[in-house]
Amino acid sequence: MASTAPTLSDLSAADILALRRSPMPDALVTPGPSRAEIDRLVEIALRVPDHGRLNPWRLVLIAGDAKDRWVERLLALAETREDAAKVRVSTRKLASAPLVVVVVSAAAPGHKVPEWEQILSAGAVCMNLLNGAHALGYGANWLTGWHAYDAQATALLGLDEGQKVAGVVLVGSVAETAPPRPRAKPEDIARWLTL
Numbered sequence: 001m002a003s004t005a006p007t008l009s010d011l012s013a014a015d016i017l018a019l020r021r022s023p024m025p026d027a028l029v030t031p032g033p034s035r036a037e038i039d040r041l042v043e044i045a046l047r048v049p050d051h052g053r054l055n056p057w058r059l060v061l062i063a064g065d066a067k068d069r070w071v072e073r074l075l076a077l078a079e080t081r082e083d084a085a086k087v088r089v090s091t092r093k094l095a096s097a098p099l100v101v102v103v104v105s106a107a108a109p110g111h112k113v114p115e116w117e118q119i120l121s122a123g124a125v126c127m128n129l130l131n132g133a134h135a136l137g138y139g140a141n142w143l144t145g146w147h148a149y150d151a152q153a154t155a156l157l158g159l160d161e162g163q164k165v166a167g168v169v170l171v172g173s174v175a176e177t178a179p180p181r182p183r184a185k186p187e188d189i190a191r192w193l194t195l
């Protein structure tokens with residue numbers, strides 16, 4: 001008998017957003033999105049509110065041989081650190097996913113649009129990547145990790161002065177769905193303003 005489990009195409013956009021869950025990094029596997037799907041994902045990622053149309057973000061796409069070399073170089077850098085044992089483990093989390101999208105905050109300080117708002121817009125890019133990947137039938141996980149902050153590691157990404165890594169978003173097919181994660185209770189977080 002055919003499975004009656006709902007597929008993505010049976011779900012409404014609201015259900016897709018409500019059901020999204022980050023798979024574990026090593027549960028993100030090949031095949032990754034095709035080139036056309038990556039183009040679509042980038043289009044979705046960039047459809048974010050951006051006060052003043054400053055485009056205060058950049059994306060670095062990492063896949064294939066370049067991704068293997070990136071992880072190798074990070075592993076070599078990890079070994080030079082005092083916390084090598086710990087960062088080696090977090091670096092290996094990057095190995096499985098076929099696509100990594102590094103979201104870079106390129107906020108302009110001193111602009112009349114506060115830097116805080118520009119940085120928030122980079123966070124929105126990360127979130128759109130997660131939802132976009134999910135809607136396209138893939139999974140994604142938003143990480144940072146030591147390599148998002150270490151100057152030698154970020155130099156591998158060719159960031160300009162003042163740019164910061166907002167997210168290292170792993171994308172791939174989902175080998176194993178993560179179990180449900182406890183969520184904040186709306187009543188603990190949201191309240192109606194009464195004046």
Ligand SMILES: Cc1cc2nc3c(=O)[nH]c(=O)nc-3n(C[C@H](O)[C@H](O)[C@H](O)COP(=O)(O)O)c2cc1C
Nearest residue numbers: 020021022023141142143144145146166167178181
């Ligand atoms: C800015 C940011 C950085 C994160 N960095 C890491 C990280 O380095 N390592 C990690 O295990 N999880 C990290 N997380 C958490 C993962 O994204 C986590 O898998 C996620 O919160 C799971 O929740 P979800 O299923 O609702 O997406 C980070 C989350 C955010 C928002």
